[in-house]
Amino acid sequence: MAERVVIAPTTRNEGHGKFVLEVDDEGIVTKGHFLSLVLVRGFEKFLVGRAMEFAPVATSRFCGLCPPTHATASAEAIEDSIGVTPPRQGLLLRELCNLGNHLHDHPLQQILILPDFVPDAEMQKDAIIRIQKMRKIGQQICEVTGGEAIHSPHIRIGGMAKNISEAARRKLLEKVREYRSIWEEQRQFMEGAFDAARVPEGLGAHDMPLMATDLIYGRSDVFRREYYPDYSEVLPVPYYGEDIGVEACTIIPMIKGGPVEVGPRARLWKFRGYNAKGTMALNRARLIEITIRLDRAEEILEKLDTRARTINQPVTKGSGRLGIGVNEAPRGTNVHMAKVEDGRISFYKAMPATMWSIPAIGKATEGFHHRWAQWVMRSYDPCISCATHFIIVHDGRVVDRYSDSRGGPV
Numbered sequence: 001m002a003e004r005v006v007i008a009p010t011t012r013n014e015g016h017g018k019f020v021l022e023v024d025d026e027g028i029v030t031k032g033h034f035l036s037l038v039l040v041r042g043f044e045k046f047l048v049g050r051a052m053e054f055a056p057v058a059t060s061r062f063c064g065l066c067p068p069t070h071a072t073a074s075a076e077a078i079e080d081s082i083g084v085t086p087p088r089q090g091l092l093l094r095e096l097c098n099l100g101n102h103l104h105d106h107p108l109q110q111i112l113i114l115p116d117f118v119p120d121a122e123m124q125k126d127a128i129i130r131i132q133k134m135r136k137i138g139q140q141i142c143e144v145t146g147g148e149a150i151h152s153p154h155i156r157i158g159g160m161a162k163n164i165s166e167a168a169r170r171k172l173l174e175k176v177r178e179y180r181s182i183w184e185e186q187r188q189f190m191e192g193a194f195d196a197a198r199v200p201e202g203l204g205a206h207d208m209p210l211m212a213t214d215l216i217y218g219r220s221d222v223f224r225r226e227y228y229p230d231y232s233e234v235l236p237v238p239y240y241g242e243d244i245g246v247e248a249c250t251i252i253p254m255i256k257g258g259p260v261e262v263g264p265r266a267r268l269w270k271f272r273g274y275n276a277k278g279t280m281a282l283n284r285a286r287l288i289e290i291t292i293r294l295d296r297a298e299e300i301l302e303k304l305d306t307r308a309r310t311i312n313q314p315v316t317k318g319s320g321r322l323g324i325g326v327n328e329a330p331r332g333t334n335v336h337m338a339k340v341e342d343g344r345i346s347f348y349k350a351m352p353a354t355m356w357s358i359p360a361i362g363k364a365t366e367g368f369h370h371r372w373a374q375w376v377m378r379s380y381d382p383c384i385s386c387a388t389h390f391i392i393v394h395d396g397r398v399v400d401r402y403s404d405s406r407g408g409p410v
Contacts, residue, residue, distance in 0.1 A: 002022050002023065002024060002030060003022070003023055003024075003025075004020065004021065004022055004023070005019070005020075005021045005022075005023050005027075005029075005370045006018070006019065006020055006021070007019040007021070007370075007373060007374065008037065009037060010374055010377055011374065012112040012113070012115070012374075012378055013112065013377060013378060013381070013382050013383075013384065014063070014065060014382065014383045014384060014385060015036065015037075015038045015382070015383065015384025015385040015387075015388070016036070016037040016038055016384060017034060017035065017036060017037065017358075017377065017382060017384050018034070018035050018036075018037050018247065019032070019033065019034055019362070019365070019370075019373050019374075019377070020033040020035070020240075020244050021033070021365060021370050021373060023370050026369075027369045027370050027371070028367065028368065028369055028370075029365045029366050029367065029368060029369070029370050029373065030366065031366065032361075032362040032363055032364070032365035032366045032373070033240055033244055033362045034358055034359070034361040034362035034365075034377065035236070035240065035244065035245075035247060035248040035249075035250070035358065035362075036248060036249045036250045036358060036384045036387055036388045037247065037249070037384075038249060038384050038385050038387075038388040039249070039388070040249050040388055043058060043059060043061075043062065043348075043350070044348045044349055044350060046058075047059075047345050047348040048345055048346065048347065048348060049344060049345065049346075050344065050345055051343060051344060051345075052078050052082070052157060052318065052338075052340045052343055052344065052345055053156070053157060054345075055074045055075070055077075055078055055157075055338060055345060055348065056070075056071040056072075056074040056075045056078075056155055056156065056157065057071075057151075057153070058074075059071060059073075059074040059336065059350060060074075060151045060152060060155070061151065062350070062352065062385065062386045063383055063385055063386045064150060065105055065108070065330075065383055065386075066101055066105055066329050066330055066331070066383065066386070067101075067150055067151045067152055068097050068098045068100070068101045068142060068146055068152045068155065069098060069101065069327045069328075069329035069330070069334050070327075070329075070334065070336070070350070070352070070386070071146075071151070071152050071155040072094055072097075072098055072155055072218075072325070072327045073218070073325040073326060073327040073334050073335065073336040073350075074325060074336045074338070074350075075155055075156065075157050075158075075325065076220055076323075076324075076325030076326070076327070076336070077220075077323040077324055077325030077336040077337055077338040078157045078323060078325070078338050078340060079157060079158065079314075079323065079325070080220060080321075080323030080324055080325060080338075081318050081320075081321050081322065081323025081338050081339055081340040082157075082314055082316050082317065082318040082321075082323070082340050083316060083321075084157065084158050084312055084313075084314045084315070084316075085312065086158055086159030086160070086310070086311065086312055087159055087308065087309050087310060087311070087312055088308075089163065089304065089305050089308035089309065089310050090158075090159025090160045090309070090310035090311055090312075091159070092300050092303075092304055093145055093159075093160045093163065093164065093304070093310055094155060094159070094160055095216070095217045095296075095300065096141065096145050096172075096297060096300045096301070096304070097141070097142055097145040097146040097152055097154075097155065097160075098217060098327065099141065099216070099293050099296060099297045099300070100138045100139070100140070100141025100142040100145065100146075100297070101138065101142055101330065102138070102289070102290075102293045102330050103134065103135075103137065103138035103141065103179060103290065103293055103294070103297070104134075104135045104137075104138025104139050104141075104142065105135075105138070105330040106286050106289060106290050106293075106330055107131045107134045107135055107138075107186070107290070108131070108135060108381075109286060109378070109381040110127070110131055110186075110190060111127075111128055111131055112378055112381070113283065113378050113379075114127060114128070116197075116375055116378065117190075117193040117194065117196075117197050118193050123189075127186065127189055127190075130182050130185060130186045130189075131186065133182050134179055134182055134183060134186070137175045137176070137178065137179045138179075140172070140175055141172055141175065141176075141297070144164055144168050144171075144172055145160070145164060145172075147161065147162075156311060157314060158311045158312045158313055158314055159310050159311035159312055160310040160311055161310075161311060162310065162311075163306050163307070163308065163309075163310045164304075164306055165306060166306045168306075169301055169304055169306050172301055173298065173301040173302065176294060176297050176298050176301060177298070179294060180294050183290060183291070183294065187287055187290070187291070190287055191284075191287065194280060194283060194284060197280070199279065199280055199372075199375070200368055200369075200372065202277070202278055202367075203278050203279045203280065203368055203372055203375065203376065204277075204278040204279030204280075204282070204364040204365070204368075204375075204376040204379060205277040205278035205281075205364075206261070206277070206278075206360070206363055206364050206366075208258065208259055208260060208261050208360055208363060209255060209256070209258070209260045209261070210260060210261050210262070210265065210266035210269050210270065211227060211255060211260040211261070211262050211266055211332075211333055211356070212262065212266040212267040212269070212270045212271070212328065212332070212333060213226075213227075213326050213328060213333055214267070214271070214328050215267050215268075215270075215271040215272065215292065215328075216267075216292065216293065216296050216328065217327065217328060218326045218327035218328040218333070218334070219326060220324050220325055220326040222326070223324060223326045223333070223335060224324050227255055228324065230255050230256045231253065231254070231255060232253075232254050232257065233251045233252060233253050233254060234251070234252040234254065235251065235252070236248035236249075236250070236251075236252065239252040239359070249388045250355050250358055250387045250388055251351075251355065252358075252359050253351050253355055253356055259356070259359035259360050259363065260356060260360065261332075261356075261357065261360045261364075262331070262332025262333040262353050262356045262357060262360075263282065263285075263331050263332035263353060263357065263380065263381075264282060264285035264286045264288070264289045264332075265277075265281055265282045265285040266332065266333075267285075267289070267328060267332075268285050268288060268289070272288075274288075278364075279364070279372075279375055279376050279379040280379075282379040282380065283379050286381075317340070317341075317342050317343040318339070318340030318341050318342065318343065319341065320339050320340070320341045320346060321339065321340075322337060322338075322339055322347070323337065323338045323339065323340070324336075324337055325337075325338070329352065329353045330353075330381070331352075331353035331354055331357065331380070331381055331382070331383055332353030332354075332356060332357060333353055333356060334350075334351070334352050334353050335350070335351040335352075336348075336349070336350050336351075337349040337350075337351075352383070352386040352387050353383070353386070353387075354380075354382045354383045354384060354386050354387040355386075355387035357380045357382055357387075358382070358384075358387060360380070361376065361377050361380050361382065364376050364380075365377075
C-alpha cells in the first residue's frame with residue numbers, strides 16, 4: 001500500500017522547500033514532488049510601470065547568493081527589447097563579474113553537502129577554511145568589476161557603468177591564480193570524498209531532457225531559437241494536484257510539455273559531451289565547472305582593455321517588443337523577459353534556474369529510498385527564494401489576471 005512521506009522544511013539549502021513523496025512498503029519513492037514554501041514577494045508585479053533602468057537594480061535583490069546573474073539577465077532583456085548592444089569590453093567585464101559570482105557560489109554548495117560526505121569534524125573544518133578563502137576571492141572579483149560584492153550596481157542597461165583600472169586588472173589576475181592554488185587542494189579533497197561515498201548506484205538518475213544555452217555565460221539567442229518556441233507553463237495545482245499544489249509558490253516551466261534539468265550537468269552535457277547521470281554526476285560536474293571558470297576568468301583578465309568604453313547609452317525608449325535576457329547562473333539557465341514602452345516596463349517575467357529545477361528535483365528522487373531525497377535535492381543546490389515570485393488567490397471570484405511569458409492573458 002502506498003504511503004506518503006513529507007519532509008518540510010528541507011535542510012542545508014537556500015530558502016524553504018518541501019518534499020511530498022509517495023513511497024511503497026519498502027520506502028522506495030514511486031512519485032516525488034518538491035515545492036517551494038517561500039513567501040511570495042511580487043517583484044515582477046511592482047516592476048510594471050517603473051523606469052526600465054530600475055529592473056537590474058530590483059531583480060538583483062531576488063537573492064543574496066547570485067545577484068549578478070539576475071542583474072545581467074535583466075539588463076539583457078531590456079537591451080533586447082529596446083535594441084541596444086553593449087560594447088565588447090563591457091560584455092567581457094560583465095562576464096567577469098558573473099564568473100566571480102560562480103567562483104563564490106559553487107564552493108558554497110560544498111559546505112552544504114560536507115556533512116553528507118565528510119563525517120570527520122576536523123576535516124570538515126579544514127575544507128571550510130579553504131572554501132571560504134575561495135569564496136572571498138570570488139566576492140572580490142564581483143566587488144571590483146560590479147561595484148559591490150553583493151548587488152553589482154555597475155551592471156547597467158547598455159553595458160557596465162565603468163571599466164576597471166589597469167592596477168585592478170593585475171590584482172585580480174593575481175587573485176585568480178591564488179584561487180587556483182587553493183582550489184587544486186580542495187578539488188582533490190572533494191573528489192576523494194565522492195569516491196569514498198556509499199551512495200546507491202544511479203541515485204538521482206533520470207531521463208528528463210537537459211537545457212543549457214552556453215558553457216559559461218549564457219546566450220539569449222540560443223534560448224529564443226532552441227527552447228522558447230516549445231516553452232509552456234503550468235500552475236501548481238494542475239501539476240501537483242489540489243492537496244499539494246495549494247502550498248506551492250512557483251510556476252512549473254516546461255519545454256515540449258515536460259520538465260527539464262538545468263545547471264552544471266546540463267551545460268557540460270551539451271558543450272563538453274559529459275554523459276554521466278544522477279546526483280554524483282551533478283556534484284562532480286560542479287567541480288569541473290570551477291576549473292573551467294578559473295580558466296575563463298584568467299583568459300579575460302589577460303586580454304581585457306582597461307581603457308576601452310564599457311557602456312553604450314540607449315537611443316530609443318522601446319516600443320513594446322518582447323526582450324529575452326538569458327544568463328547561465330551557477331544553478332542553471334536564468335531567463336528574464338521584458339517589454340519596454342516609452343522608457344517604462346509594461347511587462348516583466350523571470351524564470352530563474354531553480355524554478356526550472358524544482359519539478360526536476362522531485363522526479364529525480366523516484367526509484368530510491370526516501371532517506372536519499374535530500375541528498376538528491378542538495379546536488380541541485382536549489383536557491384528557492386529566487387524561484388518564488390507569484391501567488392494565486394481565489395475565493396470564487398477573479399482577484400487578479402495572470403499573464404504568461406508571451407504577455408497574453410491566461
